[in-house]
Amino acid sequence: MIIVRRRDPSFSGYSAVRVIVNDKEMTKLEYKGEQQFLLPPGIHTIYFKRSLAGKSNLLTLDVKSESDLIIVECAFNELATSISARIVSNHEEIVELRKASLASDFTPTKSISAIMEVDERKRLVAFLTGFLGIRGKNTKIYRYEDILEYELLENGSSVTKGGLGRAIAFGVLTGGVGAIVGGVTSQKRNLSVCDSLKLKITINDINNPAVFVDIITSKTKTDSPSYQSKYKSAQEALSLLNIICNSNETEKAMASVGNMASISSSADEIAKYKALLDNGAITIAEYEAKKKQFLDL
Numbered sequence: 484m485i486i487v488r489r490r491d492p493s494f495s496g497y498s499a500v501r502v503i504v505n506d507k508e509m510t511k512l513e514y515k516g517e518q519q520f521l522l523p524p525g526i527h528t529i530y531f532k533r534s535l536a537g538k539s540n541l542l543t544l545d546v547k548s549e550s551d552l553i554i555v556e557c558a559f560n561e562l563a564t565s566i567s568a569r570i571v572s573n574h575e576e577i578v579e580l581r582k583a584s585l586a587s588d589f590t591p592t593k594s595i596s597a598i599m600e601v602d603e604r605k606r607l608v609a610f611l612t613g614f615l616g617i618r619g620k621n622t623k624i625y626r627y628e629d630i631l632e633y634e635l636l637e638n639g640s641s642v643t644k645g646g647l648g649r650a651i652a653f654g655v656l657t658g659g660v661g662a663i664v665g666g667v668t669s670q671k672r673n674l675s676v677c678d679s680l681k682l683k684i685t686i687n688d689i690n691n692p693a694v695f696v697d698i699i700t701s702k703t704k705t706d707s708p709s710y711q712s713k714y715k716s717a718q719e720a721l722s723l724l725n726i727i728c729n730s731n732e733t734e735k736a737m738a739s740v741g742n743m744a745s746i747s748s749s750a751d752e753i754a755k756y757k758a759l760l761d762n763g764a765i766t767i768a769e770y771e772a773k774k775k776q777f778l779d780l
Contacts, residue, residue, distance in 0.1 A: 484519055484520075484521055484551070484552050484553075485504075485520055485521070485522055485529075485544065485546075485553050485555065486517065486518075486519045486552070486553070486554045486555070487502050487510070487512060487517070487519070487529075487555050487556075487557070488516070488517045488554065488555070488556045489513070489514060489515060489516045489517070489556075489557055489558065490515070490558045491514060491515070491563075492558060492559075492560075492561060493561060498533055498535070499512060499513050499533070500512045500531045500532065500557060500566065501531065501532045501533065502518070502529065502531060503529065503530050503531070503538070504522070504527055504528070504529050505527055505528055506528075512531070522544065522546050523546070524547060525546055526544070526545055526546075527543070527546060528541055528542070528543055528544070529541075529542050529543075529544055529555060529568070530542065530568060531557040531566050532566075533566065536559065536563065536564055536565055536566050537566070538566065539557055539565075539566035539567055539568040540567065540568055542555060542568055542569070542570055544570070553570065554570070554571035555568060555569070555570055555571070556568065556571055588602075588605055588607070589602050589605070589624050590604070590605070591609070591618075592604060593723070595716055595719050595720050595723065596616070596716055597611055597616025597617075597698070597716070598610070598611055598616070598682065598696055598716055598717070598719075598720045599611060599696070599723070601723065606626060606730075607624050607625065607626060607627070608624070608627065608630065608727065609622050609623070609624050609625070610622075610625075610682075610684060610694050610696050611696060612695065612696055623694075625686060627727050627730060627731055628687070628731050629686050629688065630684060630685075630686065630724065630727055630728060630731070631646055631685045631686065631687055632644065632684070633645055633646060633682065633683065633684045633685070633724040633728075634682070634684075634685075635681075635682055635717055636679070636680070636681050636682075636683055637674070637677060637679070637680050638674070638677060638678050638679060643721060645721070645724070645725055645728065646685065646728055674705050675704065675705055675706075676704055677699050677702070677703050677704075677705055678699075678701070678702055679697070679699055679700060680697075680698040680699035680713065680714065680717060681695050681696060681697050681699075682695070682696040682698060682717060682721075683695055684696070698713050698714075698716065698717050699713055749777040752773075753773070753774050753777050756769075756770050756774065757770065
């Protein structure tokens with residue numbers, strides 16, 4: 484996605500600025516305006532034009548995929564006589580824009596009270612870290628593939644953990660969502676009071692790598708209905724996180740199989756053209772051209 488912005492340092496009139504991409508007008512920007520559009524993968528040129536001020540400097544956009552996010556800003560000088568343009572490379576701003584886009588697309592299909600919500604169709608998840616345990620405008624949305632590990636902490640000690648590339652440790656999932664038995668239960672038999680119960684999720688985000696969801700924050704007897712209810716919700720969250728991480732592994736495996744199939748198919752096609760070359764049906768130049776095509780050289 485390409486986002487174009489007009490950020491003049493001072494008011495420069497109401498005249499629109501035309502956004503020219505690959506020598507064609509894509510859209511227009513009014514004062515402090517912003518527009519967005521998609522470009523196919525490839526190298527594209529962009530500049531901004533207004534009749535009285537001429538045109539801005541020419542920029543080159545290297546679009547790797549349609550999921551790329553590139554921000555381009557233009558601005559008049561103080562006298563509104565010329566336009567400058569630049570590609571914004573502020574990583575934090577791009578990250579925030581991506582999160583805002585995820586939030587606008589998020590439609591929960593499953594919810595675990597005061598812990599998390601999941602959009603199964605778009606493979607998105609929200610962790611309810613706020614005081615009231617509800618999703619608000621500042622709640623961050625994560626993609627399934629952003630989740631690396633998860634851990635249940637009780638009174639500061641790890642009860643169970645799991646994540647990509649390993650099964651749940653200490654506890655064993657059985658019987659579907661919400662059933663965690665074995666080590667978890669055995670470790671809890673000596674506890675009569677729970678001071679804190681929280682879920683820790685490790686995220687693929689170098690700036691904010693851990694998310695904590697508080698489930699119990701004050702002394703609660705472990706034989707009380709309140710504790711039993713909240714612990715059951717924690718079990719369900721762990722099971723759901725296990726399913727999410729397993730689906731990530733499945734997605735990776737399927738992608739790997741697809742790549743192997745593509746390689747195998749290319750090898751088969753090259754072998755066919757080699758046979759044609761050996762039989763004199765095509766020239767060496769034709770064979771080399773086909774081989775480069777299948778090898779993406």
